[in-house]
Amino acid sequence: MGLGQSNMAAAATKKDFLKVEGEQITLHGKPIILKGTAIGGWMNMENFITGFAGHEHQARAALKEVLGTKKYDFFFDKFLQYFFGEDDAKFFASLGLNCIRIPINYHHFEDDLNPRVFKKEGLKHLDRVIDLCAKHGIYTIIDLHSAPGGQNFDWHSDNPTHKALFYEHKDFQDRTVLIWEHLARHYKDNTWVAGYNPLNEPSDEKHTRLVAFYDRVEKAIRAIDPNHILFLDGNTFAADLRHFGKPLPNSVYTCHDYSIYGFPNPPSLYEGSKEQIDFHKDSFKSKTEYMRKHKGPVWVGEFGPVYQNAEDGFDNWEHINDTRFDVLKLQLGIYSKAQASWSIWLYKDVGFQGMIYAGEDTAYVKLLKDFLRKKKNLAADKWGVDDRSVRHLFQPLEEWLETSAPSFKERYPSSWGVEGHLSRLVRNILLSEELVKEFAGFFKDKTYDELEELAKSFEFAQCTQRTRLNEILKADSKRSGEKSNRAVMSEKGD
Structure with missing residues (x-):
């Protein structure tokens, strides 16, 4: 049992939990806006965040082969320890932000060769971070980023295929429900857990199976834990809620809202033109139509x-x-203006997107510097890719595929186009998983002291702040209508 859970369980009452009331999330009947980030790359690792290649389970397997079980276990325990500690919580709270989304991978709780048997150590670091956040007045949202079978077909769900088999096999759904029942039992009395995000960016080609699963998992969680909010992502990478019916009770329906102007190869650089501003407003309006229709x-x-x-x-x-x-x-x-809560992606990485990042002089970044550059030049990772260096190789193949099978343009998700599907299969799966061997080779013959120093590269004291980003987030935390962490802690009586 986590420290925060054990301290709060006896005193917690229904009124101490965050609750959905109409268009607002409330505490004690008063509105609260959740503003924060996500600890991506931690209990759900992603290649662009911490620099490995391929998918998390592949990189872990390769490292276990190179290091042996004892060194492997030592390294990852230290990595999880250093990646988020009390100094991280203090820093985050100092920005006036009040919520952290925690992506998790189901592999922390069960193994595919031993399903339905929950690991004793699975909650160790999750408890620790939830308790640290609570200590500093920070809510947490537990997000199942990687579910058995893959709720989408991308690297961030640790799915090595291009199929979301979660929807094809009931057993994967059954196991996911059991995981949420396990988590609900453990955190049902913890009022600093804002709620549960049952699936990150689900992508159901038929649209109906996801809705049915949400109905099922909501009932399973509520039977154990009737108080926590559910944060339910829309379909097709949290962008499409058109096929959803009446909202489930005490639930927040969510969208993800990345801008093409925030990534390489935009239509043009953002200049603040009326057309560009309207584009972003219209995009947000479209993605939140369901929430506005149902006044949530x-x-x-x-x-x-x-x-x-x-x-x-x-x-x-x-x-x-x-x-x-x-x-x-x-x-x-x-x-x-919409009084929307938000969670920016992301808190910490190796220098690509994070609020803070492992410094250039750290052991980990120095060890992998050439490999990180190679991955970038090959466009091996999907996220934020700049494919200029390989575009001449792929363009003829795209044209050939489109000519040979024009239906490629409608392949789900159609927004990817031929280029998106081709690069996913060839670069982000075939090439990237082969590079896993090269990545693991950098760790060969490392001593325990060297492995700890590599893990310690992610310690807050060794990280560099992306100062302007943090200044923007801090300024936004002071907008009217926002409850400060101190006010929240005072009302909760902690």
């Missing part, structure tokens, strides 16, 4: 630009980043 709260579960650096080959890289900060400020203004 809005939570933007993910959004945020990626950033360039001096090594990316752009003479104007600093100006490019300025335009992306301007996009961020525009989006925050739109959310503020």
